[in-house]
Amino acid sequence: MIKVENLCKSLSLGEQTLNILTDVNLNVTAGETLAIVGKSGSGKSTLLSLLAGLDQATSGHIYIQDKDLSAMDEDGRAAMRKQHVGFVFQNFQLLPHLSALDNVMLPLELSGESQAKRVAIDWLTKVGLGERLDHQPNQLSGGEQQRVAIARAFACSPDILFADEPTGNLDEHTGEMIEDLLFDLNAQLNTTLVLVTHDETLAQRCQRQVHLLDGKLIEHQNDTQSRSN
Amino acid sequence: MKQHEVGLLAAKHWFNDLRSSETRLLIIATLLAALSMSMISSFSDRLSRTMHYRASELIAGDVTLYSTRELSSNYISYAESLGLETTTALGFSTMAFANDQLQLVRVRSVQANYPLKGYNQVADGFYGDENTKSELLAASPEPGTVWAEERILQKLNINLGDTIEVGNAVFKVTRILQQDADRSGSLFSPFGRMLMAYDDVPSTGVVNQGSRIFYKQYYTGNESQLSNFVDWLKPQLNKADRLAGIEESQNNVGNALQKAQQYLSLASLISVLLAAVAIALCAKRYSERHYNTAALLRCLGASSAQVRNLFMYKLIFTAILGAVIGAILGFVLHFILLQTVADILPKDLMPARALPVLISLVCAALVLILIALAPILNLNQVSPVRVLRRELAPQSVKANVFFVLAVGIMLALAYLLSGSIMLSVVFVVGLAVLLLVYGVLSSLLLKGLVKVQDKLPKVLRVGLTQLDRHQYYARSQVAAFAFIFTSVALIWLVRGDLFDDWQQQVPKDTPNHFAINILPEKKAEFAQALQDKGLATSDFYPMVRGRLTHINAVNVNEIYPEDEGPNALKRELNLTWSTTLTKDEAIEAGDWFDATSVSENAISVESELARRLNLNLGDSITFNIAGSDIVTKVKNFRSVKWENFRPNFYVVFADGVLNDFHHTYINSFYLPPSESRWLIDMNQQFKAITIIEIEQILKQVREILAQTSVAVEAILALVLVCAMVLMFATLLSTLSLRKHEAALYRTFGASEGMIRGRIRSEYITLALVASVLAIASFEVISLALYVFIFDVSWRAHFSLWLGIPALALASILISGFWANRDVLKASPRQLLQDIS
Numbered sequence A: 001m002i003k004v005e006n007l008c009k010s011l012s013l014g015e016q017t018l019n020i021l022t023d024v025n026l027n028v029t030a031g032e033t034l035a036i037v038g039k040s041g042s043g044k045s046t047l048l049s050l051l052a053g054l055d056q057a058t059s060g061h062i063y064i065q066d067k068d069l070s071a072m073d074e075d076g077r078a079a080m081r082k083q084h085v086g087f088v089f090q091n092f093q094l095l096p097h098l099s100a101l102d103n104v105m106l107p108l109e110l111s112g113e114s115q116a117k118r119v120a121i122d123w124l125t126k127v128g129l130g131e132r133l134d135h136q137p138n139q140l141s142g143g144e145q146q147r148v149a150i151a152r153a154f155a156c157s158p159d160i161l162f163a164d165e166p167t168g169n170l171d172e173h174t175g176e177m178i179e180d181l182l183f184d185l186n187a188q189l190n191t192t193l194v195l196v197t198h199d200e201t202l203a204q205r206c207q208r209q210v211h212l213l214d215g216k217l218i219e220h221q222n223d224t225q226s227r228s229n
Numbered sequence B: 001m002k003q004h005e006v007g008l009l010a011a012k013h014w015f016n017d018l019r020s021s022e023t024r025l026l027i028i029a030t031l032l033a034a035l036s037m038s039m040i041s042s043f044s045d046r047l048s049r050t051m052h053y054r055a056s057e058l059i060a061g062d063v064t065l066y067s068t069r070e071l072s073s074n075y076i077s078y079a080e081s082l083g084l085e086t087t088t089a090l091g092f093s094t095m096a097f098a099n100d101q102l103q104l105v106r107v108r109s110v111q112a113n114y115p116l117k118g119y120n121q122v123a124d125g126f127y128g129d130e131n132t133k134s135e136l137l138a139a140s141p142e143p144g145t146v147w148a149e150e151r152i153l154q155k156l157n158i159n160l161g162d163t164i165e166v167g168n169a170v171f172k173v174t175r176i177l178q179q180d181a182d183r184s185g186s187l188f189s190p191f192g193r194m195l196m197a198y199d200d201v202p203s204t205g206v207v208n209q210g211s212r213i214f215y216k217q218y219y220t221g222n223e224s225q226l227s228n229f230v231d232w233l234k235p236q237l238n239k240a241d242r243l244a245g246i247e248e249s250q251n252n253v254g255n256a257l258q259k260a261q262q263y264l265s266l267a268s269l270i271s272v273l274l275a276a277v278a279i280a281l282c283a284k285r286y287s288e289r290h291y292n293t294a295a296l297l298r299c300l301g302a303s304s305a306q307v308r309n310l311f312m313y314k315l316i317f318t319a320i321l322g323a324v325i326g327a328i329l330g331f332v333l334h335f336i337l338l339q340t341v342a343d344i345l346p347k348d349l350m351p352a353r354a355l356p357v358l359i360s361l362v363c364a365a366l367v368l369i370l371i372a373l374a375p376i377l378n379l380n381q382v383s384p385v386r387v388l389r390r391e392l393a394p395q396s397v398k399a400n401v402f403f404v405l406a407v408g409i410m411l412a413l414a415y416l417l418s419g420s421i422m423l424s425v426v427f428v429v430g431l432a433v434l435l436l437v438y439g440v441l442s443s444l445l446l447k448g449l450v451k452v453q454d455k456l457p458k459v460l461r462v463g464l465t466q467l468d469r470h471q472y473y474a475r476s477q478v479a480a481f482a483f484i485f486t487s488v489a490l491i492w493l494v495r496g497d498l499f500d501d502w503q504q505q506v507p508k509d510t511p512n513h514f515a516i517n518i519l520p521e522k523k524a525e526f527a528q529a530l531q532d533k534g535l536a537t538s539d540f541y542p543m544v545r546g547r548l549t550h551i552n553a554v555n556v557n558e559i560y561p562e563d564e565g566p567n568a569l570k571r572e573l574n575l576t577w578s579t580t581l582t583k584d585e586a587i588e589a590g591d592w593f594d595a596t597s598v599s600e601n602a603i604s605v606e607s608e609l610a611r612r613l614n615l616n617l618g619d620s621i622t623f624n625i626a627g628s629d630i631v632t633k634v635k636n637f638r639s640v641k642w643e644n645f646r647p648n649f650y651v652v653f654a655d656g657v658l659n660d661f662h663h664t665y666i667n668s669f670y671l672p673p674s675e676s677r678w679l680i681d682m683n684q685q686f687k688a689i690t691i692i693e694i695e696q697i698l699k700q701v702r703e704i705l706a707q708t709s710v711a712v713e714a715i716l717a718l719v720l721v722c723a724m725v726l727m728f729a730t731l732l733s734t735l736s737l738r739k740h741e742a743a744l745y746r747t748f749g750a751s752e753g754m755i756r757g758r759i760r761s762e763y764i765t766l767a768l769v770a771s772v773l774a775i776a777s778f779e780v781i782s783l784a785l786y787v788f789i790f791d792v793s794w795r796a797h798f799s800l801w802l803g804i805p806a807l808a809l810a811s812i813l814i815s816g817f818w819a820n821r822d823v824l825k826a827s828p829r830q831l832l833q834d835i836s
Ligand SMILES: Nc1ncnc2c1ncn2[C@@H]1O[C@H](COP(=O)(O)OP(=O)(O)O)[C@@H](O)[C@H]1O
Pocket: A011, A020, A038, A039, A040, A041, A042, A043, A044, A045, A046, A047, B389
């Protein structure tokens, strides 16, 4: 599903060059759930943005379903995201003046879905917000906003879901409920999940964990239950 | 996703955006621009069409051709073939006879369709009599009858309905002529005017007797017909012919109206500019607030073209909503404006047209779109990574192209509103440059102040620190505020000067009668008669007629061959002498007469004439007076207020130079209309003296000035509203920044009072810095305006040096605290929530 070869990302800040990622290699198979773990500032979000084609690598290749992202232009990558990718963010990223329903409808409308409204209502009902369709983000709690975001992410039935610290802005209890929801839906739809977090317990819920340290990826062959499931 | 789906999506999002303050302000600013344009252009479109019509009334046609030679009837037939309406008149001076008395009269004989435009003002009795009714007639005398000015009847001692002999023919006087539709004849002619039917002229037999005759043709039609005709006619004219259109019919009313129109267009232009700057600020903020939206859309797979189109649609919806509401409101308001001044407006106002409203609508929409385009296009440059990393701002789109476009559309607008290319260029380019200069100057000023801040009072120190921290915002705020106060001050100032100018033109006791041809030996007797009646009179000015023949011993015909010189050289001038200046005169160069002046034949020349003749102080000028030459020396140049309805002279001699030449006196006085019967006695008692009544003209001038004053006040109010909107736009543009800061301060434990204090310091500093800029630029602009456009002399306006800072402090503090009321009241938690 995702294949990463010799990926490097560096930024030039004036005179200096900042190497954020050096020689990252990674393989994610279809249906797999993967956690990328690392300290704050270790480059997790950077890696995620490269995998999702939001940003361009300095060198190396990323293949999504055998298509080379680095060979595409911005609009090509956008088309790829529209077709294959869903997102859940730490700070929810809902549009402030739109209702929950309109927020969920947005990606459906962008991909030309004729049944956008029906699909969006279905998904909001699935995440338990069937009664809150017309509420705006500022009328919803953090947990509820993240539910809307999850409904939005799954509404397009993506092949891959990227999640960047999805519980980072939530209290522990709400965070767990969101985790449950995320993994439940993921299991139901058999979506490939790439999750970025600094939270080890959350990472443990994934089948596989990789660690980012000084811009390098270290694969953990996990001794726990996960792989065999 | 198809194009129309993008449109629908945009519509949905835009509808939701209507809740946000940026979108609302954008709409309000566009609305105001459209409203201002629509109201003023509808109003002045009707007014100027009416005035244009009125002005053509003053010369009884759209175009007139006057000549001392007989005019070809080909002109008439060609004009008519083009579809113009024409009429012909013949003028001559002759003796009228009645009651055994003779009186010289000026006759204008006119065809039945005279006047083509305007009216003859006639009365059915003597002026001031209780039962006298005057009316406006678009008609001319029947054959066999004449309409004569009152003074003719008074001199001949006859009544309305009596007969009068002109040459071999006898006419019945059926009406008293108060004003001829064609006002082009000299007001100060000593002889009364008479209207007669064109076909009656041969029966009088006087035209063959070699009396001076003039020929005149009048034409009306639409603009293209007229210009075709004028183009055809011009090459065929010779020196004896004088072609006049309404543009040339300059008089004091025309001047005042022209200034008022310029003022109106200037003011509405400024209100549009204020709105445009508000748009620019709102658009920038709008764009910044939507970086996230754009990034999210990209992240969800929208192409950059789709993002661009989505925001373009939203912009167009905003433009349409604001412009349509504004244009319609402006149109409605123009009716209200007209309604409030209905009493003093002409009754036969031209009907309203849709054109100015449509143009305003399109222009306002274009102003918004062109100004907001650059920041909006920035949005599709937003990197999708921004969803993960908030601080990433897009690189700015090169705004130069749009800036040029915006300046272009403003130019077109300015031209539309003012009709003057000169005014448009000066204003738009001037103000565009001004805004840039403000940007530069404000940052220099702030930097300079920061350097010396140790020496400043605490309020300013705190304020400066605050401003220094957000240099970009500080600069644009100072620039915007300076612009607001400069505009308001300018509009205020020009309005005041216009009013003063008008008030001085026709004060209450303005003389409504002139007496001319007063012989020296009758002067004392006449003065006594006026005094016995208890009338306030002006001085008696001596008057000698003479022709200017040489400048520095060179014949003026050599200096100005081909009849090109100023009019003053073509006819005899009225010369006078005096020992003092009147209150409306001022020395522009040189010195007033002194003891030696008589011996060197010193004269004082009106400064405008001096400029046209290229005169220098000390030049010698030769006059031919009654056959003898007198060489004079230019002692000074003198400004004259021509519109003051008092006798004015191009050339004044030192007292003692001219006294031995034949001279008469002129004077003016105010006679209440109810007393006008007394004039009949005066006319009988002083047969040689001519008394001219100008009450009608004064009344007309007063009415027009009053109506223009109201229009001027209305537009001032509009400018103030636009200034307020810009002020809020400016304040709102920093609101989120301020919330952020306030939240931080509050979490660190700052009290509400402390935050209030900081905001106050910042606003006081802003107000003072902006005032300094505003005063400087205001003085520079007013200088340029006065010298190049309004042609008035300039001096510094010290009262505004205090007024502007006072206004700035009051308005910025009040509206600032109002805009910030949420920031002050809210808890830190609320504030932090609002920001994210
Ligand atoms: N556009 C950028 N400009 C400057 N520094 C950046 C930029 N993007 C990433 N970095 C730096 O790269 C490092 C990795 O950032 P990030 O991927 O956000 O880490 P994480 O998500 O693991 O906390 C950080 O030190 C960050 O400061």
